[in-house]
Amino acid sequence: MSGRRLPTVADLLADKGKGQKTMLRYFSLDEAAAAEAAGIDIASVPDDILFHPRYRDAAPTVFSMTGRTHLEAGTPDDYLRWAAEAMNRGADAIYCSGSFDTVEYLANEYIPVVGHVGLCPARATWTGGFRAVGKTAESALKLMHDVKRYEDAGAFAVEIEVVPEEVASEITRRTGILLWSMGAGPGCDAQYLFANDILGYTEGHIPRHSKIYRDFAAEFARLQQERIDAFATFAADVASGAYPGEKHLVRMNPAELDAFREWLEHT
Structure with missing residues (x-):
């Protein structure tokens, strides 16, 4: 104050x-x-x-x-x-x-x-x-x-x-x-x-x-259920392939990827 x-x-x-x-x-x-x-x-x-x-x-x-x-x-x-x-x-x-x-x-x-x-x-x-x-x-x-x-x-x-x-x-x-x-x-x-x-x-x-x-007890209980629901949805997304999506990924330049794969074939 x-x-x-x-x-x-x-x-x-x-x-x-x-x-x-x-x-x-x-x-x-x-x-x-x-x-x-x-x-x-x-x-x-x-x-x-x-x-x-x-x-x-x-x-x-x-x-x-x-x-x-x-x-x-x-x-x-x-x-x-x-x-x-x-x-x-x-x-x-x-x-x-x-x-x-x-x-x-x-x-x-x-x-x-x-x-x-x-x-x-x-x-x-x-x-x-x-x-x-x-x-x-x-x-x-x-x-x-x-x-x-x-x-x-x-x-x-x-x-x-x-x-x-x-x-x-x-x-x-x-x-x-x-x-x-x-x-x-x-x-x-x-x-x-x-x-x-x-x-x-x-x-x-x-x-x-x-x-x-x-009544924080009720709010804490609500938040705990929200945690459970969020974790369960994450697990379901992993199982279905919904996560990770394209926006969560890092992509490689295609030419660099071709070079990497070629090196893998010769090592």
Whole structure:
């Protein structure tokens, strides 16, 4: 969008309380370009997409984070080495589902860190599986404490996932860092959805907090049938001799062809 520039962490923090940002998880350069054109503010991006040499051509002003869970990253030193590489290759921030000590370790080296509370898939066994978190006063208070621990550890933002709206709103008002809502209501600093849910091509369970805006699944199915039909027509043309046709061929000058054939007869 014209007039936009890539925001810094300081810019995002300065905007806290001034309305909600938009945030996507997307999976291709085409989706990145669409997010840029649509004016999306923040994105969570798989590292193979964010590190692509054309990523910033596609999304020059989308604040883009990538990350690894604590199950993937290894030790704090491993996490730091990977985070430094990611920042050098274009990431604006790093998602970390590791311990508060690991978050602090990264933040002390000036890595912009995003934490995660509520339903965190990599830690879901500790909160009862894939279900809402914070529906009791006790569990809501623990969420508040966890967000404050992230703040004390140096994180600048926290994804808050599948938490009662009232709880997320109260926590957001009581912290200086950013809360990015995935199914936690409109009282946070950003609304976060997956592109595959918005575009309607999620396979399997559709999260309650998702909203489908387009039916790409039907379009993908139509395109797949078009592929099948095209390939089948090609195979039929080969079988019948319809392909290749005259326009697909390279022809030789007849005199050169006669000379070639004569040489073949004498060699």
